[in-house]
Amino acid sequence: MDEHLVLIGALVFGVLIGRFSTSSTDRASKRLENKVDAIIEHLGIDFKPYENTPKEVLSxxxxxxxxxxxKLYRHFSGASLKEASEAISYLENNRKESKRIEKNRKPKYNKRSKRVNDMWAPITSFNILAHMYQPRSGR
Structure with a gap:
């Protein structure tokens, strides 16, 4: 009987130690994540974690x-279910926002690009061919 109590006590002790060590690791990981996020924000880096998401996932x-x-995100990235769900939620929110911004965005032209476009606008392949095959006078 005493042997069973010792085994049960050791089992409970092992479970508690495992539980507390995991939570301290999770807390340390979360602290590091917050520090990295603060550094990225402070440096003004435009961080796009899901920029290279496979086309199948996006479609x-x-x-x-x-x-x-x-499922596709998990297949391509090897992420856990929780990580994949968070990534898809992030993508959903940001894709809606980026589509809204893209829809309302006006095309930007600076003076130089407009001037270059105006300069090359009359030159088409038809005009080039017509110019090449014009009979030359004076020969």
Whole structure:
């Protein structure tokens, strides 16, 4: 009977130690993540963590298949279910915002690019060919 109590006590002790060591690791990881985020913000770096997301994931997301997008993201990145779900949520929110901004954005032209475009506008392949095959006078 005493042997069973010792085994149960050791098991409970092991579970508690594992639980507390995991939570301290999670807390340390979260602190490091917050520090990196603060450094990125302070330096003014435009950080786009999901910029290279595979096209299959984005097309599934655009067609409204959130679960399929999560599965595909997990397949391509090897992320856990929680990480993939967070990534897809981030992509959903930012893609909606970027589409709204893109829709309202006016094209920007500076004077030089407008001047260059105006200069090259009359030159088309038809004009070039017509100019090349004009009969030369005086020969």
């Amino acid at each position: 599934a997301l655009d067609s409204g298949e959130r679960i399929r997008a999560i």
